Amino acid sequence: MKLFFSSQCLDYNQPGHPESPERMKSTFEYLKKKGFHFNEPVTCGEEDILRVHSKEHLxxxxxxxxxxxxxxVIPYIIDYARLAAGSAIAVSEHALKGETSFSLMRPPGHHATRQRVMGFCYLNNIAIAIAKFVDNNPNQKAAILDIDCHHGNGSEAIFFGNSSVLYISLHQSPLYPGTGLESRENCINFPLHPNTEESDYLKAMEKACRALIDFNPSLLGISAGFDTYRDDPLTQFGLDILSYTKIGEMIDALKKPTFIVMEGGYSRDLPKCVHALIKGFDH
Ligand SMILES: [Zn+2]
Structure with missing residues (x-):
């Protein structure tokens, strides 16, 4: 697993906000202690953003x-958001070279729509990476598997009706932002009730994996949120640290060029959850 991270993403802060620099700092330090090396991302170009967002949004x-x-509004937030989006592009390109790659960056992205910032998200990192791939490879398909506990309304809205892209989400319902209650066209949703435990979650994952096998994408992006963890302060799911290894193994078994982009996850055990997911791929 190739990891991308820049300490620049720790440089902005909103006191009291759950999407804190500490969550990424502790994850970075934990993985570094485990012997992982990190690649430095570069910022994404304006043309990459404008495939997904309007000029007015930018x-x-x-x-x-x-x-x-x-x-x-945070000073220079656009620069941090552009670096996170650039990192998503970098890991998608790395995946296509044959190595699963993970962008450990903030701000997250999957709630950002074409013209709206929402839910801690300014630019839709994964959508920017997927749109670039689809644009540059007109005869190939790409898929997003969104395992954050919240529905990725932004990613769904950006790609809704686009037959080159499959969007699949497993998420808690009811929960913010309240979307993703049904499957439509190229968007498959698994709204799962609060207190969903590992066994029911993995059953939904199996169905999601079957849909991915049927779609047969040339590139798979994972919106990896770890707020499905049982001790997450914002949600009510019951996944364990080891659940993430099982999820990683299921995704790895699809044998698709895969990149992973950090979304949410607000518990103190975030570093262990991230490491557990990586273990599912590195075995
Ligand atoms: Zn979330």
Whole structure:
């Protein structure tokens, strides 16, 4: 597993906000102690952003005009968001060279729509990477498997109706943002009730994997949220640290060029959950 990380993503902070620099810092330090090496990402180009977001969206973030309660105006946030999106592109390109790669960056992305910042997300990192691949490879298909506990409304909205991209999400319902209640066209949703435990979760994962096998994408992006963990303060799922290794093994068994992009995960055990998922691939 190749990991991408820049300490620049630790440089912005909103006191009291659950999407804190500490969550990424502790994960980085834990994996470093385990012997992992990290590649430095580069920022993404404007043309990469504009495949997914409107010009108004990009300018709105730059000028501090776009925000919501969860997603505040932060100085230079566009630069941090562009670096996280660049890292998503880097790991997708690395996956195509044959090695599964993980972008350990913030801010996350899967709630950001074409014109809206939402749920701690400014630019939709995974959508930017997938859109670039599909644009550059017109005869090939790509898929997103979103295992964050929240539905990736932004990713779904960006690719809805696009037959080159399959979007699959497993998420808690009811929960923010309240979308993903049904499957439509190229978007398959598994809304799972609060208190879902590992066995029911893995059954839904099996169905998701079968849909991925049928679709047969040339590139698979994982929106990896770890807020499905039983001690996560924002959600009510019951996954264990070892559950992530099982999830990793299931994804790895698909034998598709795979890249992983960090989304949510707010418990103190985030470093162990991330390491457990990586173990599912590195065995
Ligand atoms: Zn989440």
């Amino acid at each position: 300018q709105g973030i730059q000028m501090g005009k776009l925000y919501d309660y969860d997603t505040p």
